[in-house]
Each structure stands twice: as structure tokens, then as C-alpha cells.
Amino acid sequence: xxxxxxxxxEEISACEKCxxxxxxxxxxxxxxxxxxxxxxxxxxxxxxxxxxxxxxVGRSGELLTRMIRAIGLxxxxxxxxxxxxxxxxxxxxxxxxxxxxxxxxxxAQVGLVRPKVVALLGKVACRYALQQxxxxxxxxxxxxxxxxxxFMPTYHPSALLREPSLKRASWDDFQKIRDKxxxxxxxxxxxxx
Numbered sequence: 001x002x003x004x005x006x007x008x009x010e011e012i013s014a015c016e017k018c019x020x021x022x023x024x025x026x027x028x029x030x031x032x033x034x035x036x037x038x039x040x041x042x043x044x045x046x047x048x049x050x051x052x053x054x055x056x057v058g059r060s061g062e063l064l065t066r067m068i069r070a071i072g073l074x075x076x077x078x079x080x081x082x083x084x085x086x087x088x089x090x091x092x093x094x095x096x097x098x099x100x101x102x103x104x105x106x107x108a109q110v111g112l113v114r115p116k117v118v119a120l121l122g123k124v125a126c127r128y129a130l131q132q133x134x135x136x137x138x139x140x141x142x143x144x145x146x147x148x149x150x151f152m153p154t155y156h157p158s159a160l161l162r163e164p165s166l167k168r169a170s171w172d173d174f175q176k177i178r179d180k181x182x183x184x185x186x187x188x189x190x191x192x193x
Contacts, residue, residue: 017101020086026053030081039115042082043124050087060157071178083128122156141173
């Protein structure tokens with residue numbers, strides 16, 4: 001486990017563990033509140049993210065930012081990252097060896113942030129964060145508890161842009177996320193945390 005954010009960011013920035021480093025413009029480690037209660041994990045950076053070195057900044061990112069605001073939070077209050085930290089060519093899904101090369105970074109980010117809730121944006125995020133195959137169509141909105149953290153599969157914003165009919169289900173998921181955060185906060189207040 002990495003002991004500090006600076007050490008982890010330095011390691012990610014210098015990473016050459018897989019072939020994705022050969023075509024990247026920028027590494028996209030993640031951003032947001034390093035102590036956020038809510039974390040979002042996507043699959044990997046796209047073109048806009050690769051150019052800017054920031055996660056979720058294109059059309060999908062704009063939609064995600066609006067969805068975060070809709071549950072009463074600002075983007076700066078959450079932590080946003082991806083399974084892989086470099087853009088897969090043509091925005092394809094990360095290959096298993098590429099994801100494996102980045103998994104320790106993702107685990108370290110979760111360990112440093114220590115979120116209460118993690119929203120898994122799409123099938124790839126579910127596969128690697130939960131270490132199991134999950135159908136987002138069937139399992140979105142369901143909770144999975146791992147080591148005291150609540151994980152919820154939900155739709156990736158790019159899926160909502162491609163298929164607007166999924167937005168209603170996604171909104172229901174985000175309301176569940178908001179409610180879970182409130183429930184955790186209320187329980188913490190009861191226990192004087």
C-alpha cells in the first residue's frame with residue numbers, strides 16, 4: 001500500500017507497466033476530494049481526458065457533473081478516477097493485462113480516499129473493482145459491501161448519452177447513492193463520529 005498521495009501520483013505518472021503508456025498524451029490518475037465520502041470509478045480515459053490529464057471532462061464528464069449536482073454535491077466534493085490511468089486506443093475497453101497493471105493504483109486510491117460509497121460506472125469498473133462479472137442492466141442500483149465500503153454498479157455516462165432511455169434508471173441509482181450517504185452520515189452522528 002502506498003503511504004501518501006504524492007508518492008502514489010509520482011508512481012502513476014511514471015508508470016510504464018503496460019503498452020498504454022506508449023500512446024498516451026497524459027496520465028489521468030484521478031481528481032477530487034482526497035477524503036471524499038463518495039468515489040466514482042470508470043473504465044479508462046477517453047480522448048478529452050488524455051489531452052487534459054483529467055478524468056471525465058468530455059460530454060460524459062459534463063453529464064456526470066450534472067448528475068453529481070442533482071444529488072446535492074459538487075464535483076470537487078467527490079473523488080473521480082478510472083480503472084486504467086492511460087487511454088486505451090480508440091477508446092476500447094482495457095485489456096485484462098492493462099487493467100491488472102493498474103489495479104494496485106486503484107486499490108491504493110480507494111485506500112487513501114477511504115470512501116463510504118463507490119459508484120461503479122459501467123461493466124468494466126464492476127469487473128475490476130468487485131472482481132466479478134456483473135450485468136449492469138440487471139444489477140444497477142444494487143449494493144455490494146466490501147470491507148466496510150458500499151459499492152453500487154450503475155450506468156456509465158457514455159451509455160446514457162448513447163441510450164437516453166436509461167437516464168431514468170440511472171437517476172434512481174443516484175438517488176439511492178444520495179440516500180445511502182445520508183444514512184451513513186446519520187449513523188455516524190448517532191455514534192458521535
